[in-house]
Amino acid sequence: MASPIILIVDDEPANLAVLSALLRPLYTVRACKSGPRALEAACRDPRPDLILLDVMMPGMDGFAVLDHLRRRQETAEIPVIFVTALNDEVDEEHGLRHGAVDYITKPIKPTVVLSRVQVHVEVKQARDRLKSQNAWLEAEVRRRISENLLIQDVSLATMAQLAETRDSDLGNHISRTQAYVETIARHLQHHPRFADQLDDDTLARVVKAAPLHDIGKIGIPDHILLKPGKLTAEEWAVMQTHCQIGGNAIERAITATLSRHPPNTAEPTKPEALRFLEVAKDLTLSHHEKWDGSGYPHGLQGEAIPLSARIMALADVFDALTTPRIYKAPWPVEKAVDLIRAQRGRHFDPAVVDAFEAEFAAILHIRQQLADAPSEA
Structure with a gap:
């Protein structure tokens, strides 16, 4: 099974390097330095299982990137963890209300990052399995309904032909x-x-x-x-x-x-x-x-x-x-x-x-x- 894909978005090369080095032994890591590039990377197949998104980026900030991700059908369900410095004035409620699943603060604490990434990747995988299972169940229900209708139609035709x-x-x-x-x-x-x-x-x-x-x-x-x-x-x-x-x-x-x-x-x-x-x-x-x-x-x-x-x-x-x-x-x-x-x-x-x-x-x-x-x- 392919390892989960983590997309890291941060305009500071040092932060990208630290997070990439921390996560690469366990996950497939992609990295980019701006909001527009992040949107392109998020839409590329195979899509990320989780996005670590810096909030305070020049141009398109993390909130704007998140809004774009949620409006696109192909990226709407990718979990996003905001990454922000301790001294940044960030409205965490705003981020959570708009669809972020968690916050991680800088400077990075490896144990905290690994734990939270693992939790949200596992939740995403569980949700994907459930979605796949539901799709299979729906297909199976449709198949059985179709089969039952066919049996019903054949039975009715047989009854009618028997009379005729x-x-x-x-x-x-x-x-x-x-x-x-x-x-x-x-x-x-x-x-x-x-x-x-x-x-x-x-x-x-x-x-x-x-x-x-x-x-x-x-x-x-x-x-x-x-x-x-x-x-x-x-x-x-x-x-x-x-x-x-x-x-x-x-x-x-x-x-x-x-x-x-x-x-x-x-x-x-x-x-x-x-x-x-x-x-x-x-x-x-x-x-x-x-x-x-x-x-x-x-x-x-x-x-x-x-x-x-x-x-x-x-x-x-x-x-x-x-x-x-x-x-x-x-x-x-x-x-x-x-x-x-x-x-x-x-x-x-x-x-x-x-x-x-x-x-x-x-x-x-x-x-x-x-x-x-x-x-x-």
Whole structure:
């Protein structure tokens, strides 16, 4: 390990010589005779671990040098010990208040100098080790958070794909609807009604939750879910339960999470996992509700429907209309847009329809980029 670097600043050659001779057996010593030179030397790599700074120098005195050192980011944390003669009229409080760590008086007492230099070098080294350790810990926390988020994303994708594999007709439905949701939601961030509801963190949760919107279909019997023709009234009633099935599953996940990790009353911030699950539950449970109250499962109306679900509703309908299903051919895009416009204020939140139309070029680009591969004959 390299020895600590001590920078000695004194305009008197004799003092420089004495201090250098005293410290050189134990430390790497640099020396200079003026304030400006001291500032240059302090910025040179490797930087000093400690500066012994004469107070009473011509031109730029020690106080001025210290002020410059503290204003520079690269030298702000280098400890400075002032060196002054016994008969100098020096305001020690002023120096300590501006960042000096200690004073040494002339004539030099070797034992005192060595002791104080050793103490402050060791404090500096300890502080550097702690800073390095904190940096490592912060990096490790970031790495683990990133790893946990990756695991979470993979788990969510697996859950969503598991539900969709039961309906092989859906192609890239998950990816497209998620991208539609993100596009519409980002537009709504700039709407005065929704700015508070769609901060960046909430928007990210909504986008991440979008693929789970039909997770409840995993509980629908195959003869209904995969039926190639129109459902009977009884079958349709069963199909509608997929919202409640999905919402209930996520609610149980919330309950299980709380049982394993009870809320910390001393920490008012809700854990991110719970915030995400709550958004996912709202979106999954309510994406078939309608603005006019005629939807299901609860007949919610207007803003009683969670915003995430109102956005998901339009994205889901547009994709369902414009892609083929085993029971129908795809609608032309123009016809689907006409229906969405006609359902503004009925099925859909008017503001969500407006955002969809404002971002329609982006919507079409997503549709093209994530188009399903042609089915084999």
